Amino acid sequence: MKTKKIFLNVTLLGFIYFLTVGFIKSPQTDYTPIEQGKWVAPASADKITNPLKGDIASIVSGQKTYKMLCLVCHGPKGKGDGMAGAGLTPKPADLTSSTFQSQSDGAIFWKIEQGRSPMPSYKTSIPEKKRWEIINYLRTLK
């Protein structure tokens, strides 16, 4: 009789545990990197215009910043094959691809500003002008 009661209690506790832990844990699974969908900038980002458009001199400076801060992940030619990117999920984007290059400068600007895990946000660490320089450099990679 007694053992039956204990057995019931243990089963009940186990069930409650399963429910709470299952409940607490489930929202986290929404953030696993593998489930991260395609990264799309909002339409409003397309309206941000590049103040350095056509400025050839900015490309050299943009390349310098790229080598310093982006190459580790995105690779020497922007292919997404940087050393630090090899173990990341998702993989760093191929910045030479036509899918990438078909975006507006504003959308790319927005993404560099925002970042998305595992890519950091550069909103405060790279001044706006430097970010436009990088974009002008990225346009030479296609």
Ligand code: HEC
């Ligand atoms: C720690 C590694 C890392 C560094 C450093 C890094 N990125 Fe990224 N980047 C990523 C990853 C990973 C993604 C893909 C993110 C996703 O799809 O959610 C990405 C995506 C992007 C995208 C969006 C690509 C697309 O498909 O639209 C741009 C633009 C970009 N990176 C530019 C840069 C620039 C510019 C720098 C340097 C200032 C930089 N990244 C530094 C890892 C990195």
